[in-house]
Amino acid sequence: MHYKSIHIGLLILRIGLGLLFLVHGLPKIMGGPEKWTMLGKAMSNFGIDFAPAFWGFLAAFAESFGAIALITGFFFRPAALMLAGTMLVAMSMHYFKGDPYIPSISYPLELLVVFIALFVAGPGNFTISELFNPDGQD
Numbered sequence: 001m002h003y004k005s006i007h008i009g010l011l012i013l014r015i016g017l018g019l020l021f022l023v024h025g026l027p028k029i030m031g032g033p034e035k036w037t038m039l040g041k042a043m044s045n046f047g048i049d050f051a052p053a054f055w056g057f058l059a060a061f062a063e064s065f066g067a068i069a070l071i072t073g074f075f076f077r078p079a080a081l082m083l084a085g086t087m088l089v090a091m092s093m094h095y096f097k098g099d100p101y102i103p104s105i106s107y108p109l110e111l112l113v114v115f116i117a118l119f120v121a122g123p124g125n126f127t128i129s130e131l132f133n134p135d136g137q138d
Helices: 003-030 032-046 052-072 076-097 101-121 128-132
Strands: none
Touching: 003 032, 003 052, 003 101, 032 052, 032 076, 052 076, 076 101
């Protein structure tokens, strides 16, 4: 496989997932404390019952600002890790609610795998930071 095509593939994946997560995340981040509390209650599946608004805000932040990080490649690995964690919680929420396996549980599970793979692979060469530092030297 041509080396450059790997980086183009990562760019397409980053932009595609980033745009989709902006659509999911922006309404959550703009929903405010009521929405965040509702989202954060999913942490009770892990025995964490305190500060649901905080946990919900973290999920909304991961989806919204994590999406921007995916698109730009800036703070890429922390964003991929946050999004993987958010998908783990989403998967557990659907499981403990008793939702049918397909598509309720499989969708966040598939994204969990994708975000772990992206965390390992990195953003590729086509990032915002590459535009300002093309030779890779600080």
